[in-house]
Amino acid sequence: MGDCVGDWVWDGGRSSVDLLNTLRDRVRGGRETLHTPDDLARWLREAGFTQIGAAGPADLAAARRLRGAIDSAVFAAAEGRPVPDAAAQAINEVAGAVPLAPRLALDAAGRPSRVPSGPAVATALAQVAVDAIDLVTGAETGRLRVCAADDCGLRFVDRSPARNRQWCSMRRCGNRAKAGRHYARGRARS
Template sequence: MATDDMWIWDGGRVCLDFTNTLRDRWRATPRETLRNAGDLARWLQEAELLTPDAPPPTAAAALASGRHLRETVDRAVLAVAAGRLPSSDDIALLNRSTAEALRPAPQLAVTDGRLEPLRTTNLATDPAAALALVAQDAVELLLSAEIRRVRVCGADTCALRFLDRSPARNRRWCSMSRCGNRTKVRLHQARTRQSGHTPQD
């Protein structure tokens, strides 16, 4: 079972959080956090895509399908963020996946004298439908102006994907508290060593 520190929610979009379930992509052998079908179901529930009472997937095919979608999303997002087109195979898989998403009928509400869309639940009742919601989010990101704000964490030992919503569009770290501070401390210590001073000097 994956631990909470393995599932990081700093992507800014559910599809990016999903790509980040494969950790340490900078390594020759990245760290897998979706090790079994139960892990996949738990991640989908924590991402608020799957109902808590949904029966967990038991087939290895469900896990393989989830991992395949994850890597397809990752390739497509990084390609478009860099100004390239995704492969035709990746486009086809995303289109097939989004076609399975259950979209609730739009509803209206009046709030403070204004007509607004009524918020509706989008929770899926099975993992396949929940994965379709991940694919749908990826397609929406690929077609939006936000795709140009997708970044890969600048820390040498991270590589998490995230959406840079900073006003200056210059966010470098997946999280300042995790990678940003650690990198700054490491660089400060390296400069201190090079100057021949200890922090107490």
């Protein structure tokens, strides 16, 4: 905890890509931001899975395994390479770990409520895995990008109309790159 707080970014465009970005600084060998099961629970809540209670060590291991599998599957698909079997299996394992369909529960008076079928963390991870399956097989496969900044490595789905988004975000890397170009031009002139 501590140093990873505030290090999560939500510019991926989809939950499966945001999960990839919990491993930061991939160009420098990777920096983990999901250190503990608590980190995972907090990340899932911030990702919009509001029903999340406590996560356990097995959930954390599953999330990290899923993250690695998604990364290799989506980039293989995006680059037209064969998707590794092991990656597909790992994604399927998490996607199929719990039934995703909710149950219609009734109380004694017959009042209905919507109840998830499985434990909240496993259900959320399964939804992320399904999002990855949709990404690998859907219309956005070819829109997966890695931020153009040399030292970033964040992944995102490019939804710009011209399909020319370069940066994970203008705020983080885009402005920095612009400033760098100004600096380089200034030096060239002097």
